[in-house]
Amino acid sequence: MTRLSPTARREEIIAATLRVASTKGMANTTVRDVAAEMGTSSGLIHHYFSSMDEVLAAAFEEAAGTDLANTEAAMRSSSDAIGRLAAFFAAYTRSDEDSAFQLWLDAWAEASRRPALGATSQRLNVAWQRLIASTIAEGIDDGVMVCDAPDATAWRVLSLLDGLSLQLAAHPGVIERGDVVDWAMTALEAEVGLPAGTLARPAGQRAVAD
Amino acid sequence: MTRLSPTARREEIIAATLRVASTKGMANTTVRDVAAEMGTSSGLIHHYFSSMDEVLAAAFEEAAGTDLANTEAAMRSSSDAIGRLAAFFAAYTRSDEDSAFQLWLDAWAEASRRPALGATSQRLNVAWQRLIASTIAEGIDDGVMVCDAPDATAWRVLSLLDGLSLQLAAHPGVIERGDVVDWAMTALEAEVGLPAGTLARPAGQRAVAD
DNA sequence: ACCCTTATTGCGCGGCTGTCCAATAACGTC
DNA sequence: GACGTTATTGGACAGCCGCGCAATAAGGGT
Structure with a gap:
């Protein structure tokens, strides 16, 4: 459980999303995919983005x-x-x-x-x-x-x-x-x-x- | 429960699918949507189409x-x-x-x-x-x-x-x-x-x- | 060393999806 | 009118989804 600053985490979420989307396509990129890509829990994402x-x-x-x-x-x-x-x-x-x-x-x-x-x-x-x-x-x-x-x-x-x-x-x-x-x-x-x-x-x- | 010929039913499924897709978009057109549009059960569709x-x-x-x-x-x-x-x-x-x-x-x-x-x-x-x-x-x-x-x-x-x-x-x-x-x-x-x-x-x- | 903020967890909820299958009912045939 | 074919039903199943929330843990300020 490594704790990051809000801005750093936001950027990592965005980077992870792009990494997933580049292979699976945007439509198939789910919250759980992005969380798995980062190695964190899925709930974390909703702490930074409302949807x-x-x-x-x-x-x-x-x-x-x-x-x-x-x-x-x-x-x-x-x-x-x-x-x-x-x-x-x-x-x-x-x-x-x-x-x-x-x-x-x-x-x-x-x-x-x-x-x-x-x-x-x-x-x-x-x-x-x-x-x-x-x-x-x-x-x-x-x-x-x-x-x-x-x-x-x-x-x-x-x-x-x-x-x-x-x-x-x-x-x-x-x-x-x-x-x-x-x-x-x-x-x-x-x-x-x-x-x-x-x-x-x-x-x-x-x-x-x- | 009105029974149709296979060809007529196939055409009706296709027509209903297009009707739904024109409003909800193809990606959001589900088996249940098409069935509801026809007023039939959803299982019927898989009797005519494999997927x-x-x-x-x-x-x-x-x-x-x-x-x-x-x-x-x-x-x-x-x-x-x-x-x-x-x-x-x-x-x-x-x-x-x-x-x-x-x-x-x-x-x-x-x-x-x-x-x-x-x-x-x-x-x-x-x-x-x-x-x-x-x-x-x-x-x-x-x-x-x-x-x-x-x-x-x-x-x-x-x-x-x-x-x-x-x-x-x-x-x-x-x-x-x-x-x-x-x-x-x-x-x-x-x-x-x-x-x-x-x-x-x-x-x-x-x-x-x- | 304490505490208070907050980043992070882990899971549950309700809802949706495609697919499959036994039971049922309609229709043509003899 | 009985029978066999088959169109049709209605729901079960497994899996996925976004979202929300209480509990937890990390870390900085004092």
Whole structure:
């Protein structure tokens, strides 16, 4: 019976939940599973979270929020909008390697049954869309992109990424992992008036628009 | 205690399952729910289906299969490939009005837990992709479309439809229902070298390629 | 060394799930 | 009208779930 500080225990519960959810899926992650993963009793979890819904919501927020923060950080290292979009797709490729998308799919499907989880996934999804939309808007201000509705374009790109990830998860083999990002990148390039391949090439190889 | 023929009873079970699933979602549709919906005992269901997984799979096959058949029928009424694609999107708009997509989302999410349901949704999904791909191929043969990889294009269009439907379901309000089909249509037009708006206009208003 | 706060335990409760099975009742056949 | 087939019943069974609560033990402040 090792006694931890409230914040440390909370984090451990979230970490254990993600560990279980990554193998069993969110819908099958139970209080007893998480407790067993931590090696503690199940009652402990209800001492920190008022319901299992909030445990899953907190775990999803941790996973998806970290992904978002990492991506934002990677994008900040580029000074121009084109470089930031390229960094966005590069980060997406990396985060796609583990079973990150399965988490999103579970969250969407469970949203109707688990209010807190639904609200969290909705909030983070909008954050991703805004990240794309605002970067496109910067590109327009800088005069390197052309788009009359950055918001709608961002929704389309995000939807395409989601849909392709869905098909990738459902039909491993027919769609290659690399295709997902390549296709979404090409679609975005076409929408904002960028030459094909611009976002795939490292910054040094890009033609400078003067 | 009204006694039905095996085929009639099977169909009633499937119909009752769909009725329950449309309100409670597939994941929450239980044997007892379906039995109560029919006004019979729960044991009866296992007299016709070996497991709940197969009940849900059969119900999904009925719903999605009917949609597919209706769409194919609507497409057959057009003689040219362009008209058939236009009919495809028109049919998709209609089938999207009820909660058809929620069924797909549930099926995808439950696929890992329910083998039969997963296999069924996978099979039907491929059928939809093939329907698009083969129609594009006809358009190429007829010389009215240009596309070097109809199969990949079909996957992209289907993914975009799925992704947009996902966002529509998750964020009612930010994405309009009509946008889903409009955007997917525009994407396809661009991919196969069709003038923008071609697929949205009725056949009479289309320019005849001679 | 004491005490008071509180993190943690361990289990019980009510309810839900899918599956199975003996008993029953309906229907076609002779 | 009797009989055999079989559709249908209704509940038992084992297992899982989220949640709540009294008891326990750990540890910091004094």
